[in-house]
Amino acid sequence: MQKLEGLYEWQEARLKKRKVEKKLKQLPEKYELENRKKNLEALEIELQQKRDRSGELSRELKRKEDAAARLENQRKDYEKKLYQGDTQSAKELEQLQKKVTQMQKEEARLEEEILEIMMHLDEAREEEEKKAAHFKQEREKDEEVKKEYRAEKEALEQEVKELEEEIEKLEQEVSEELRQRCHNLAQRTGLRGVVPVEGSSCGGCKVSLSAFVLEQVKGGEEIVTCENCFRMLFLPRQ
Ligand SMILES: [Zn+2]
Known part of the structure; x- marks a missing residue:
């Protein structure tokens, strides 16, 4: 799902920004x-x-x-x-x-x-x-x-x-609603609320995804979540 890729980029950019800001804060000490x-x-x-x-x-x-x-x-x-x-x-x-x-x-x-x-x-x-x-x-x-x-x-x-x-x-x-959902998921599961599919596994918890879930993700019609960790899944472009 194209939307989720944008959501993922948004999430990653925010995580990166947080990391860089932390680095900045520690710079005088460094x-x-x-x-x-x-x-x-x-x-x-x-x-x-x-x-x-x-x-x-x-x-x-x-x-x-x-x-x-x-x-x-x-x-x-x-x-x-x-x-x-x-x-x-x-x-x-x-x-x-x-x-x-x-x-x-x-x-x-x-x-x-x-x-x-x-x-x-x-x-x-x-x-x-x-x-x-x-x-x-x-x-x-x-x-x-x-x-x-x-x-x-x-x-x-x-x-x-x-x-x-x-x-x-x-x-x-990316809609505010989707971002909020991602944010809530991230707070529950760790750093990320949306992750790419890696092979046939969830990119977050690494658990194998069922054929049904994989099919749904490939279809790209709706928002699909991992059955194990509930993170939103998307298929990365090759
Ligand atoms: Zn998972």
Whole structure:
């Protein structure tokens, strides 16, 4: 029966649409979008921490270098006084000499600290660079995955759209009554309310059809149902 073939196509298109929609819904999970996002966010935080550390060390270095420069200037002033040989008493000279020595010690100590900070800064910058490279790599990978995701999403959405058009077209060909009957049968028996005859068996429950039923289906005059599962039967075109 020609009508039932259209009904079958309508049923199949609806089943397919449901399947594609399910696939669409599971797509973000398939591409692990949520995990990727969390991973990238965590990496970005780690990178920021490394940057903060480098920044902190470089400010500390600057402070120490400024302090060392100030100290050096001060010491040079004292040394000038010391070697100018102006009207200073021996006691004053001795005090000045002491001060200069003390400052030299202080400068040496600062110099040590500066070297230490430079080493730490060097390490921190290296870690920062490594982290930045890793972050960049992961972000590029993420972009790639998102691109694939968007392409598949678009293709599936297109498929849904085409199926919707097909379903709409078929609904104009197949009566509401028949569709409702098919729907009710499907709810009772499983996915399908109308199935093709396969050889001489029901395409739904696979049970052999009686000669009488087969004849009726071939005749195509009325709607014939399987005696076992009650699904509507039609003879597929060869
Ligand atoms: Zn059957």
